[in-house]
Amino acid sequence: MATSTTSPQLNRGGPTDPGRTPRRVGFSQTLGRWDVKLSPYLYISPFFILFALTGLFPLLYTAFVSLHDWNLIGGKGEFVGFENYTYVLQQPNFWKGIRNTFSIFFISTIPQLILAITIAAMLDANLRAKTFWRMGVLLPYVIAPVAVSLIFGKLFADQSGIINTLLGKVGVDPIGWHAQVLPSHIAIASMVDFRWTGFNTLVFLAAMQAIPRDLYEAAVLDGANRVRQFFSVTVPMLRPTIIFVVITSTIGGLQIFDEPRLFDQVGQGGPSRQWMTATMYIYEVGWGNQKSFGRASAVAWILFLIILIVGIINFSITRRISSDESSKKARKKVVR
């Protein structure tokens, strides 16, 4: 590999040209050595410093805040142990938040995967105007969730919404998209899918194009038709990518806030909190009526642990699948 054979030369310090600056050779060599030694750390330091201050520290400090009586206005109060946790865990609204978050997550993720893979399969062909179609599916990605939510909130209006009106024309009774639990989750999931299906379609398309075409040729020789090829070659080869997409949408999906927050003008997730998510609950406890940072932190920390557990489950599934793949001698995606 070119990497290991040539790089040591970089570590020898900047070789200077003695003919040009004869007097300063010694000094500039010392300087050069420091330059070589310290520069690598210096260049990565902005990331580590800023991430530590604005990402890692707040997340860990959340645990500290959660053990205190801590108010938005009054600031830090007494150490209360796990009181905030026991309080929060007794709140029906907390459990509603967890339920709604997972429900919206599942309702959005599963159809999105199916849709994205199907559309990607359509794009993974010798289409005319390839770029046009690819850009077309990506357009919703640049629309802010706030805008999507305001538009879809009106589309799914219970009284005069376009969807209920259209349903009425085919003889279906109006659905309480805002009033009922499951319909509101479907409406919010549709906003998530509107924005992200195209993005993930392109992720799957890229993965499909990396599938060696001789696998399809072999399938054709074995008499497989297009549908059979899709299910027996494409889908199995996409498994690592499916896992990757599921993991990324888990991290984002379990923190969902924008879409449900703006689904109505009140922003509390409905009169009986039928679509209030966990992150909305954090906001309500911390910045709403209670203004309790201690309790909000307790909710955040619980949610963090849930995401961690889901992540570990995802990871173990990924490992099992990737070891399956290598045992089958299938081409594995290089993830570094």
Place this chain on the structure above:
Amino acid sequence: MSAPSVPVIAQTAGKGAARAAARRRHTKVGGSERRPGWVSYLILTVVLIGSILPLYYAFLLASSNSAYIAQHPIPSLIPQGEFFDNVSRVLNSDIQFWKALGNSIIVATVQAVFLVFFSTLAGFSFSKLRFRGRNGLLVFVIATQAVPTQLGIVPLFIVMSQLHWTGKLIAVIVPGLVTAFGVFWMTQYLESALPYELIEASRVDGASMIRSFWHVALPAARPAAVMLGLFTFVGSWTSFFWPFIVLGPENPTLPVAVQLLQASYFKDMALIMAGVTVSIIPLIVLFFVAGRQLVAGIMQGAVKG
């Protein structure tokens, strides 16, 4: 990727070029053998209409008025012609539209520029320089991609209020100056796109590390840097949760301001939709200019994992 000449390309032009060459060969073979029927075009057209229709619906409502909306749950596909009246009402409403627009431009631009710079700097170091702890630190960066940092908002808010930054743009900008993804992305790209020989040549010429970075690594990183900048800009422009918490209505970004429209004028749907429409126009324009790069960026990122 086992075609005989690919390793040769890998040696002469770098891993990235080899991968690209191999991919090109595969697509060519695949493309000529698989011809899409009209069903593909039909499905794709339906998808395309599905992407555009909600946006067009917003525009239709934005060009009508409350009375029309009440009478016509399904609006006519031809706009009603009150769009500019409604837009001017948005501009004159108390959501401070111009200020919000300016704020969004500042926040998104500053974040994109700095994030790209810091990421390229770190990516240069991780991909081309040798130092103790390199692999461990890189693994740490990759692992932090999975950290849900949004859950640290309470302490982040406490810190911002102690710095007296709440309500100021800096409170939104600073937490978005670096991402693990950005560092990872630039590391991946520079690893294949920047040959060691180029850096060595500049070092032999007596250039300091920072000069090598500025004159060799940065130009080589440009295609990936542009994509990263675009994604950061879009992400920053569309983000709502943190700006909503830390800025408040006096000094909003665009999503925060548009959301205020719904809170204060919720009966006036034409006004709200006019606000929504003007707020999404800048990114739609950007999309038409740079959408190709976004598409290419997503597809490259996906292949690299």
